[in-house]
Amino acid sequence: MTDDMERLIGAVAPGDTARLAGVEDAVWARIGERRDRTRMGQVRVAAVALALVIGVANGGLMLLAPRPEPSEMRIFTVSAGLSPLSGLDVRG
Template sequence: MTDDIEGFLRSVPPVDTAGLAGMEGAVWRRVSERSERARVAQVRIAAVVLAVAVGVANGGMMLLAPRPEPSEMRIFTVSAALSPLIGLDALG
């Protein structure tokens, strides 16, 4: 493949360099914005992982904890199955 690179470069019209004056600053600004967004995303992921780990640990501790004995006051609890209105279908 024999391409005349010099010929290609001569065929390109000259570019106005005044329009390119702020380009480098804009590029570096976008790079810093993207890296900041990536950093925020990493912090969010770390927070979610920490929350899941705390939830799993808490759930595991609750499974290992002894269950309390039923209270003597349980005779005063509400039980819908024992309601006198259950046969009348008058409940809610």
Template sequence: MTDDIERLIRMAAPGDAAGLAGVEDAVWSRVSERRDRARVSQVRIAAVALALVIGVTNGGLMLLAPRPEPSEMRIFTVSAGLSPLSRLDVQG
């Protein structure tokens, strides 16, 4: 950006302010674009940090939650040892 400004200043004749008329507007528009990009990146960082906090909190609460008691229907599960392959010591 500084190279563009220096080039424009060198091209303008001494006392010719009309050649530099759009320079200030161009500079301020680029400044506002950079500020907007900085705000967007700050919002992204805040969103990622919030998601991380929510995830860690949810995971921590899940670890603290009591485990459910085994159901009476567990005799029908695969791990019940009632499979015909359990006598053959085959694991699947």
């Protein structure tokens, strides 16, 4: 890239500075765009890291939470074995 810039600057006649008028502004614009992309990349990494920490903390807290006692309504669950087909050993 340095060689390209030297070639372009060398191609300009000594009195023809009009062709180089917008070069500095274009360079600073590209530097600004690159900084913005880098900043957005850092924000994305931070968001993913925060989501991971929250997920791990939530999962750890769920493991530490006491398990609820079985409900009296468990006789209505599918695994209660009260289906008319349970005696036939039919699985669905």
